Structures are given as structure tokens and as C-alpha cells.
Amino acid sequence: xxxxxxxxxxxxxxxxxxxxxQAKHAKYKDPNQPVDVRVRDLMKRMTLAEKIGQMTQIERxxxxxxxxxxxxxxxxxxxxGSVPAPHASAKVWVNMIKKLQKAxxxxxLGIPMIYGIDAIHGHNTAYNATIFPHNIGLxxxxxxYSDFYxxxxxxxxxxxxxxxxxxIEWDPDLVKRIGAATALEVRxxxxxxxxxxxxxxxxxxxxxxxxxxxxxxHKVVQAMTQIILGLQGDxxxxxxxxxxxxxxxxxxxxxxxxxxxxxxxxxxxxxxxTIINLHGLLGIHMPPYYDSIAKGVSSVMVxxxxxxxxxxxxxxxxxxxxxxxxxxxxxxxxxxYQGIDFITTPPDANYTYSVQTSINAGIDMVMVPFDYHGxxxxxxxxxxxxxxxxxxxxxxxRRILRVxxxxxxxxxxxxxxxxxxxxxxxxxxxLAREAVRRSLVLxxxxxxxxxxxxxxxxxxxxxxxxxxxxxxxxxxxxxxTIEWQGGSGRITAGTTILDAIRSTADPATSIxxxxxxxxxxxxxxxxxxxxxxxxxxxxAETAGDSLNLTIAEPGPSTIQAVCGPVKCAVVIIxxxxxxxxxYVPLMDALVAAWLPGSEGQGVADVLFGDFGxxxxxxxxxxxxxxxxxxxxxxxxxxxxxxFGFGLTTKPRPAV
Numbered sequence: 001x002x003x004x005x006x007x008x009x010x011x012x013x014x015x016x017x018x019x020x021x022q023a024k025h026a027k028y029k030d031p032n033q034p035v036d037v038r039v040r041d042l043m044k045r046m047t048l049a050e051k052i053g054q055m056t057q058i059e060r061x062x063x064x065x066x067x068x069x070x071x072x073x074x075x076x077x078x079x080x081g082s083v084p085a086p087h088a089s090a091k092v093w094v095n096m097i098k099k100l101q102k103a104x105x106x107x108x109l110g111i112p113m114i115y116g117i118d119a120i121h122g123h124n125t126a127y128n129a130t131i132f133p134h135n136i137g138l139x140x141x142x143x144x145y146s147d148f149y150x151x152x153x154x155x156x157x158x159x160x161x162x163x164x165x166x167x168i169e170w171d172p173d174l175v176k177r178i179g180a181a182t183a184l185e186v187r188x189x190x191x192x193x194x195x196x197x198x199x200x201x202x203x204x205x206x207x208x209x210x211x212x213x214x215x216x217x218h219k220v221v222q223a224m225t226q227i228i229l230g231l232q233g234d235x236x237x238x239x240x241x242x243x244x245x246x247x248x249x250x251x252x253x254x255x256x257x258x259x260x261x262x263x264x265x266x267x268x269x270x271x272x273x274t275i276i277n278l279h280g281l282l283g284i285h286m287p288p289y290y291d292s293i294a295k296g297v298s299s300v301m302v303x304x305x306x307x308x309x310x311x312x313x314x315x316x317x318x319x320x321x322x323x324x325x326x327x328x329x330x331x332x333x334x335x336x337y338q339g340i341d342f343i344t345t346p347p348d349a350n351y352t353y354s355v356q357t358s359i360n361a362g363i364d365m366v367m368v369p370f371d372y373h374g375x376x377x378x379x380x381x382x383x384x385x386x387x388x389x390x391x392x393x394x395x396x397x398r399r400i401l402r403v404x405x406x407x408x409x410x411x412x413x414x415x416x417x418x419x420x421x422x423x424x425x426x427x428x429x430x431l432a433r434e435a436v437r438r439s440l441v442l443x444x445x446x447x448x449x450x451x452x453x454x455x456x457x458x459x460x461x462x463x464x465x466x467x468x469x470x471x472x473x474x475x476x477x478x479x480x481t482i483e484w485q486g487g488s489g490r491i492t493a494g495t496t497i498l499d500a501i502r503s504t505a506d507p508a509t510s511i512x513x514x515x516x517x518x519x520x521x522x523x524x525x526x527x528x529x530x531x532x533x534x535x536x537x538x539x540a541e542t543a544g545d546s547l548n549l550t551i552a553e554p555g556p557s558t559i560q561a562v563c564g565p566v567k568c569a570v571v572i573i574x575x576x577x578x579x580x581x582x583y584v585p586l587m588d589a590l591v592a593a594w595l596p597g598s599e600g601q602g603v604a605d606v607l608f609g610d611f612g613x614x615x616x617x618x619x620x621x622x623x624x625x626x627x628x629x630x631x632x633x634x635x636x637x638x639x640x641x642x643f644g645f646g647l648t649t650k651p652r653p654a655v
Contacts, residue, residue: 031411035402035405036402039398039401039402042109042111042401048383049071049380050107052072052376052383052393053073054401055359055393055400056071056365056368056372056375057073057076057077057365057367057368057369058073058076058077059079059082059369060076060078060096060100061082062370065099065100065103068100068103069106071373072107073372074111074365075115075365075400076100076116077117077195078115078116078117078118078125080118080483081125081482088126088127089420089423090188090189090421091420093126093189093191094189094190094415094417096190098414098415101413114192114404115190115191115193116193116194116195117193119182119186119196119252120194120195120198120212121477121481122178122181122428122598123182123185123189124477125482127482128493130185130424130428130431130432130597131494131598132181133435133597134575135198135211135212135214135224137435137595138174138175139213139220139221140438140441140592141170141614141615142171170223172225172227174434174435175226176226176227176230178431178435179197179226179231180230182194182230183252184422185425185428187249187252187415190414192253192407193252193255194252194254195334196231196255196257197227197256199214199225199256200262200263201215201263201264202215202576203263203631204265205622206625207263207265207269207544207545208268208539208546209540210544210619211595216631217618217619217631218284218287222287225288225291225295229295231254232247233247233248235295235296239296241293241328242329243296244296244298244299244330244331244402245296246298246403253298253403255297255300256288256292256293256297256299257303258303259302259319259323260281260312260318261274261281261303261305261307262274264276264284268628268629269545271305272305273305281307297331298331298332298406298407299332299334300329301333301334302319302335302336304342313339313342313357313358313361313363314357314358316360316362319333319361319362330402331399331402331403332365332402333363333399334364334365335363335367336367337369338367338368339367340355340366341354343357352378352381355375356387356388359382359392360388360392364400365400429598433599433605435599436596436597436600436601437611438615440591440593440602441613441617442613442649443591443646444584444647446588450588452589453529453569454613454649455609455651456529456608456609459505459509460509461509461527462511463528463530464512464513464514464525464566465497465514465533466515466531466533467515467555467571468515468535468554469533469573470531470533471496471497471515472489473491473496474486474487474538476496476593476595476596476597477491477538477595478573478575479544479575480540484540485538485543486539495600496600497533497603500603500604500605501531503601504601504605504607512525516554516558517558517561519561519565529568529569530569531568531607532558532568532570532571533571534570534571535551535573535574536552536578537552539575548625549578549625551574551580556582559587560586563586567588568588569588569589569590570587570589571591571603572591573595573596574594574595577619577620579624581623581640592621608652609649609651610652611651612650613647613648616644616646617642617643617644617646619631620632620641622640623640631643632644
């Protein structure tokens with residue numbers, strides 16, 4: 001019996017050896033082969049289960065080694081606040097990613113997974129990361145040119161008024177540098193993919209995601225897509241338009257979101273219906289996607305919202321027809337978090353229908369993120385029943401693998417430990433501080449006919465600092481910071497505005513902090529002036545939707561108590577314009593600081609005149625919510641402060 005088995009065993013060993021040799025020398029493993037050759041070679045080796053696994057993105061919390069191997073999972077994510085441990089260091093993140101990736105590499109074909117995270121204003125989920133201003137603040141930044149150049153004949157010849165407004169006023173180079181710094185910090189934790197930038201054109205500040213939008217004007221948003229080149233790297237001269245591009249191990253794949261019209265929903269309600277004709281859609285909400293695709297963006301995320309009553313996750317005409325075919329986008333299309341579940345009302349009422357409709361519409365990767373078994377089972381059944389054609393599965397997998405090959409994930413699947421020191425790096429914090437300085441918009445400086453209050457003198461008998469947001473790092477960072485909804489207090493490393501004021505004022509100046517003082521306290525202390533810092537609490541997405549846009553108490557009470565008895569500069573910390581008209585007459589100076597992030601020193605730099613104010617409003621500041629939606633160019637345009645407004649000051653001469 002043993003003798004008769006020997007030849008058979010030899011044949012089996014020979015076959016195994018042949019398969020191993022074939023796999024070792026497979027074209028898809030050869031980095032010298034063109035990307036599309038590698039993709040084709042790998043795809044012809046893949047089973048349906050392996051292909052569907054590539055289309056599946058699951059949450060880190062359920063991504064066991066067994067699940068990754070059994071279901072051939074192609075992608076993992078950290079949802080908002082999902083971390084390997086509280087206050088996890090870069091090394092802890094790297095070790096987690098490494099462990100997960102090794103499990104994926106042990107599958108039959110060794111296809112690496114791609115790990116994604118929302119790094120939308122820096123690596124905002126990671127403790128000790130640099131937190132940059134949210135996009136609305138970056139949309140307020142402008143280029144700084146010398147007075148000599150601005151007054152020169154060359155300047156006048158170079159630029160028309162329109163070119164001045166969009167080429168010089170708004171500063172895309174700054175966001176490119178921020179993108180590059182963010183990429184390094186994300187790579188420091190072993191992650192190669194971010195769900196950013198958000199290129200929504202927010203047309204109504206009542207929307208809870210308005211701070212994720214650079215501007216109400218699509219031209220500003222288009223200019224800010226330069227951040228993609230920072231995240232992914234500069235595209236080479238021989239780049240084919242529409243193809244994804246990631247330069248190397250210090251860059252990360254980007255994701256333009258949310259396709260399309262998310263910033264135009266009725267009454268600014270998150271995930272609501274955007275009612276707009278084709279001319280409006282192509283003229284307002286679509287242009288940033290043209291620029292993103294031209295810059296080689298790797299992926300596009302679909303919006304929860306509807307367009308003229310059709311859920312975007314089910315919109316085959318715009319995803320398959322327009323984005324992929326008309327615009328020639330060759331990266332992959334990803335759903336939002338449980339996005340396909342919301343195709344039905346109520347959500348998840350008919351999951352099989354949601355899977356069928358979303359995949360046939362052109363979604364390539366589904367952010368499941370928990371019920372991977374339900375998604376994979378449904379999709380497999382639908383393909384076997386020919387309800388979803390195999391050609392659609394192949395298109396999805398081809399796009400996903402294309403990005404993985406382009407970004408070098410097959411050659412370098414494991415994290416680079418040498419980058420761990422990039423998280424929260426000093427140079428990145430200095431860049432964030434610069435961004436804060438340049439994002440501040442001065443809306444008022446001095447009561448009518450009187451001397452400007454700003455810049456403030458560093459030497460004074462006494463300075464009162466008041467307000468709920470003066471010494472609250474979580475509040476000044478806003479939502480999507482450490483946790484999905486943000487938080488309060490010292491939630492990460494950084495400098496509060498109060499810290500910054502104390503370090504900037506003259507050492508002999510007395511600084512008194514009282515979060516919510518009464519008028520008698522203010523009057524009795526004979527302060528030289530006061531700085532009041534108030535605004536919105538942190539929020540994200542639907543939790544931030546607001547029909548009234550008022551500053552919560554005690555903000556208004558603090559303004560009234562302080563600004564009557566003493567000269568005051570009010571700093572508003574908010575993700576959008578808010579109701580301030582009733583209080584403006586009380587103020588001597590008013591500053592829109594948006595959501596500045598971890599580097600509060602940038603606020604003090606400008607308040608005290610080390611740098612001048614230069615920011616311009618990236619969106620219209622309304623008088624009353626009854627005017628909304630109101631955007632620049634509207635027929636009945638009557639703002640409190642118009643789009644593009646911003647007073648300027650010059651830096652104080654160095655002593």
C-alpha cells in the first residue's frame with residue numbers, strides 16, 4: 001500500500017512546487033511590469049470570493065487575522081475615534097497595522113490590504129498629531145505679496161480682477177504643504193490612505209459639515225484641491241489624466257468626497273436632498289472633481305445625500321456614466337460609512353436590494369463596516385444569479401488593484417518604522433501655526449470713527465481673557481478630533497488661546513482668566529482691555545445641523561458683560577458664520593478664527609501684531625438665518641459681511 005502511494009505523493013509534491021514557482025515568478029509580483037499588466041495577471045488568478053473580498057472594507061475592531069484570511073478582505077478602516085488604544089503612540093499604530101497586514105499577506109495570492117482613516121485636518125484621530133485648521137479656515141487664507149509687488153506695473157499687467165481674486169487672494173500652496181505634512185504623520189502610524197479631502201461646495205451654513213468645505217465658491221474649492229498633490233505627491237510629466245497616482249512611501253492615497261452635491265442639500269440638512277438642474281450641478285458642485293481627477297486622486301467617496309430625489313449611492317448615471325466614463329476617472333469609488341444601507345428608507349430595510357443597486361451603480365469598494373458576512377453573502381448570491389454582471393465585479397477589482405499597485409503596496413506592504421517620529425513633528429506644528437495666522441479674518445477693528453484696537457499692546461496694566469473657548473483645546477479643534485464628534489478640554493497635545501496669550505504678552509502684564517465673568521467683576525478690576533473667546537461646541541455631521549446658528553450661552557452673556565465696561569476684542573471659534581449682528585456694536589474688534597486646531601499660538605501671533613491680519617471670508621456672513629441660503633452672486637445679496645471681506649493690519653515693527 002505504501003509503495004503504491006509513493007508515486008502519487010511525488011506527483012503532488014511536484015505540482016505544489018510548480019504552483020509555488022509559478023506564483024513566485026507571476027507578473028503581478030514583478031514591479032518592472034506596467035501596472036495594467038500586473039492587474040490583468042493577478043485578476044486572472046483570482047476566484048470570485050477573492051474578488052469580492054477586495055471590494056469589502058471592514059472596521060479595525062472586527063478585523064481578526066482569521067476574518068482577513070477567510071474572507072480575503074481588501075481594506076480596513078478606522079472609523080471616527082477608532083484607535084488601537086487610548087493615547088496610542090505611533091509605534092502602537094504601526095504594530096497593529098503590521099499584524100493585520102501580515103494576515104492578509106498569508107492568503108493564497110498575498111494581496112495586501114489598504115488601511116484608511118479620516119485625516120481631514122491633520123491626522124486628527126491620532127493622539128499627539130498636529131491638528132491643522134479645518135477646511136473653512138484654510139479657505140480663508142490668502143497669498144502674501146510684498147507691497148512693492150502689489151503696487152508695481154508688473155502686478156497690474158499680470159492679473160485681471162478675477163485672476164487676483166482666485167490666483168492671489170486664495171492660497172493653494174499652503175494647503176499643499178499641509179497635505180504633505182499630513183501624509184507624513186499618517187504614514188508615521190503605518191497608514192497609507194486617507195478619506196480626504198472634502199471638496200464639497202457648502203451653499204448653506206446650516207449644514208453640520210460646512211467646516212469641512214473650503215468655501216461657498218467652487219473656484220476657491222478647486223484651487224484648494226492642491227492639497228491632493230501634497231498628500232499624494234506631484235504627478236509626473238508623463239502622467240495619463242484620470243489615473244491614480246501616489247509618489248512613494250512618504251505619500252498617501254487621497255479620496256475626493258462626497259460625490260456629488262453634498263453641500264447643496266435643502267436647508268443644509270445633512271444627507272438630505274439636493275434639488276438642482278444640470279447646469280447648476282455642473283457649474284457649482286462638479287468642478288472640484290475635474291481638478292481632483294486631473295491631479296491623480298486615487299479614490300472618490302460617494303455622498304449619503306440624494307440628487308433630485310435619487311440617492312447618490314444608487315445613482316448609476318452619475319457614478320458609472322459621468323464620473324467613470326465621461327470624466328475618465330480610473331481610481332476606485334468607495335461608499336461612505338454604511339452608505340449603501342441608507343439607499344432604502346428606513347435604512348437596511350432591504351439589504352440585498354442595497355447591495356445590488358449600489359454595486360450596479362458603480363461603487364467599487366463598500367465601507368461595510370461591520371456586517372461583512374451579510375455583504376459578501378449577498379454580493380456572491382447576486383453575482384451567481386447574474387443580477388450583478390461579472391464585468392461589474394471585474395471593473396471594481398481592477399480599479400482597487402490599480403491603486404494598490406500604483407502606490408507600491410505590493411512592494412512595501414508593511415509600515416516604515418523610520419517615520420514614527422513624524423507624528424506631531426515640530427516643523428508640522430509651525431506650519432499649522434502659520435496656517436492659523438493666515439486663516440484669521442478681521443471683521444471689525446475699532447468703533448466708528450475711533451482708533452483701531454488691533455493689534456493689541458503686549459504691555460498693559462491688566463488683560464482680561466474670558467469665554468468658554470479661551471482655554472479649551474477640544475473646542476478650538478472642533479469635530480473630527482480624537483473622537484468623531486470632538487471633545488472638550490486637553491484632548492490632545494497643543495496650545496490653547498489662553499496659553500498663547502500668556503506666552504506672548506509682556507511678562508510684567510497681569511493676565512486674568514475668568515470664563516464667564518459678570519459686569520461688576522469687569523468694572524471693578526480696571527482692565528486695560530479684554531479678549532473674549534466664544535463660539536460653537538464641537539460637532540460632526542448631522543449633530544452639527546442647525547436651523548438657528550446661534551452661539552450657545554454663556555457666549556452672548558459673556559460678550560455683553562465684558563464688552564460694555566472695557567474695550568474688547570471678540571474671537572469667534574466656529575465652523576461657519578453664526579448669528580453675531582446683535583452684538584457687533586458692543587465690540588471694539590471682531591475676529592473670525594474658525595476652528596484653528598492645536599496651534600492656538602497662531603491666534604496670539606496676529607492679535608498682538610507679530611503678524612498682520614490677511615484672511616478673507618471664504619463664505620458670506622449673513623445678518624439673519626432668515627436670509628439663508630444666501631451666496632455671493634445671488635440677486636438679493638445683503639450680507640453682514642460679504643464673501644471675500646477681511647480687514648488687514650500690518651505687523652508691529654520689531655523693537
